[in-house]
Amino acid sequence: MTAAGIDFGTTNSVAAQWNGEYVEVLEIGGQGLDADWRRPGFELLYPSVVGTSSLRSGPLFGWEAKLRSENAIEACKRMLREEPFVTLGGQRFAATTAAAGVFRAMAGAAEEEAATEIREAVITVPANATGAARFRTREAARAARITVRTLLNEPTAAAIAYAHEMEVDGEFLVFDWGGGTMDATLLLHDEGFFDEKASRGVNRLGGLELDARLRRMVLDRAPARRRWSESEERQFNLDIERGKILLSQQESVRVVTPDALAVEIGQQEFSEAIQDLISRALDPVEECLEQARINSKDLTAVLMIGGSSQIPAVRTAVSEALDCELVDTAMCNPMTAVAEGAAITAAAMEGELKSII
Numbered sequence: 001m002t003a004a005g006i007d008f009g010t011t012n013s014v015a016a017q018w019n020g021e022y023v024e025v026l027e028i029g030g031q032g033l034d035a036d037w038r039r040p041g042f043e044l045l046y047p048s049v050v051g052t053s054s055l056r057s058g059p060l061f062g063w064e065a066k067l068r069s070e071n072a073i074e075a076c077k078r079m080l081r082e083e084p085f086v087t088l089g090g091q092r093f094a095a096t097t098a099a100a101g102v103f104r105a106m107a108g109a110a111e112e113e114a115a116t117e118i119r120e121a122v123i124t125v126p127a128n129a130t131g132a133a134r135f136r137t138r139e140a141a142r143a144a145r146i147t148v149r150t151l152l153n154e155p156t157a158a159a160i161a162y163a164h165e166m167e168v169d170g171e172f173l174v175f176d177w178g179g180g181t182m183d184a185t186l187l188l189h190d191e192g193f194f195d196e197k198a199s200r201g202v203n204r205l206g207g208l209e210l211d212a213r214l215r216r217m218v219l220d221r222a223p224a225r226r227r228w229s230e231s232e233e234r235q236f237n238l239d240i241e242r243g244k245i246l247l248s249q250q251e252s253v254r255v256v257t258p259d260a261l262a263v264e265i266g267q268q269e270f271s272e273a274i275q276d277l278i279s280r281a282l283d284p285v286e287e288c289l290e291q292a293r294i295n296s297k298d299l300t301a302v303l304m305i306g307g308s309s310q311i312p313a314v315r316t317a318v319s320e321a322l323d324c325e326l327v328d329t330a331m332c333n334p335m336t337a338v339a340e341g342a343a344i345t346a347a348a349m350e351g352e353l354k355s356i357i
Contacts, residue, residue, distance in 0.1 A: 003120040003149055003350050005342025006106070007157070008099070008137060010077045011179030011207055011307065012045040014339035015106055017116060018347035023161070023340045026116070028109035032063030036242065044336055046106050048076045050098045052089045059088075061105035067238070070231050073098050075208060078180040080140065081133040096140045103144035120147040122346040124338050127153040127176070127183045128201035149349055155185035156194055157341030158305045162332045163189050164344050170300025173288065175318055177281055178306030179207040184284035186292050189300075198291040200284035205277065207244070207308045213274055214247075214255075214265065215240045222261035232258035244270075248311050271313035278317050281308075285321065296322040303327050305334045 005023075007014040016025045030043035051060045051069025060069055073079070073086050079095035086095050107118040123141055125134055134151055141148050155174035162172070169189050176183040183201040187194050218240065228236070236258055243253040243265065252266045289296060304315060304326055319326050333340070347353035 002116070002352065003122065003343075003346035004110075004118045005157070005339050005344070005346050006103070006118070006121045006123045006141075006146075007154065007336075007339035007342060008077055008103070008123055008125075009048055009178055009338075010075050010181070011048060012335070013048050013102060013106060014044060014046065014336050015110060015118060015121075016336065016339040016343035017118075018343050018353055020352070023343045025336045025339060026110055026114045028106060028113050029062035029064075031113075032067065034067055037063070037067065039245070041333075041335055046102075046109070047074075048099075048102050049074050050076065050088065050101050059101060061102060062109065069234070072234065075180055076102055077137075078204075078208075080136040081130060081203070096136050096143065099137070099140035100143035103141050103146055107144060107146060118146060120149055120346070122149045122152050122157075122342040122349070124152050124154045124157045124342050126181050126201065127155050127185045127196075127199040128181070128203070149346055152342055152345055153185070153196070153199075154305070154338045155183060155199070155303075156187060156196060157339075157345065158303050158332065158337040159185075159187050159189065159194060160341035160344055161337045162301065162303055162327065162341075163194075164341075166331065168300065171294060171298055172301050172303060173285070173296075173299050173322070174303045174305060175281075175285065175309055176305050177206065177308040177314065179308070180204070181206055182281045182284060182308075184288045186288045186294065197294075198288040200287040200291070202280055202284060205280055206306075207241075209277060210274060210308060210311075211237070211241050211244055213277065214244050214270060217265055217270070217273055218255050218257065218263045221263045222257050222259065224257070225259045225261075228258045245307070267312070271311075274311075274313065278314055281314070282317060282321050285318070296324060299324060301327050303332045303337070304329075305332065305337050307335065310334050 005016045047066040049065040051065035051072035076099045159172045172187045174185045182205045185199040186197045
């Protein structure tokens with residue numbers, strides 16, 4: 001039985017295992033994807049969503065919950081930090097229970113689709129997660145019958161994945177901007193040891209806030225003409241999120257509201273509309289460098305992880321602010337590096353891997 005690494009994310013979660021030769025990111029839940037959402041790498045993502053549908057009995061999880069629910073709880077991870085209780089289908093229960101459902105569904109999918117078991121795992125948390133959030137994360141995994149080997153900070157996990165692959169020492173800056181939080185962490189890697197020298201973050205600043213900004217841009221041009229149903233509202237929010245993702249790869253997107261009004265949004269105008277959010281995301285970077293008294297020119301590597309970090313305007317802003325080249329996504333996958341680092345840590349703890357870490 002191989003211990004796994006789980007990146008329990010605000011928007012998406014990822015699971016990985018050491019297969020004896022290299023880290024393998026598990027393809028789980030991908031059959032729930034539909035054509036509109038089938039993007040490269042998305043089969044490796046497991047949405048952190050719990051939902052219900054009148055067409056199906058019992059709760060839905062992952063892509064099925066995200067794309068086919070009439071009622072859904074999203075951002076389970078953010079709720080572990082802030083909201084002890086959630087409501088779904090008129091029932092109120094602990095946020096820990098919702099998170100446990102995601103963990104349990106991931107473990108079940110790993111067994112059915114990847115022919116492997118997840119009974120033990122190193123689970124990652126944001127660098128600036130509160131003690132309560134860490135405790136609830138551990139409890140959620142336990143409730144899903146997953147033994148938690150340790151909790152590992154997400155930026156450290158990404159740095160471990162990069163250092164394991166590249167076998168390089170030095171000062172690493174990890175810019176971690178995902179669905180819920182923005183964290184900047186400065187780590188010194190020296191012959192397998194990682195020293196977290198500084199870490200700063202902004203809560204409630206992530207993909208959810210970027211979605212809200214795009215939604216406002218669309219509704220400013222096509223205000224709602226009537227009260228939308230819950231399912232229409234949900235579909236519109238999905239279209240907004242998908243539009244944001246596509247704007248990282250194409251010049252413009254077309255979003256249709258439930259009133260059948262189409263709005264075209266360009267990549268450049270979206271970039272301009274989120275400059276204040278990007279500026280807020282850069283603040284922790286400057287604070288980290290000041291705290292550690294390090295000049296950006298002394299950095300060995302700048303790792304960009306999390307979906308929000310891949311927006312072209314964000315990568316440009318970080319590169320310009322630090323006056324340096326960013327590590328290419330081919331050497332540090334922004335969506336899977338955290339899970340990979342957790343899996344490497346799990347394998348090293350199990351004695352399966354003679355890592356430099």
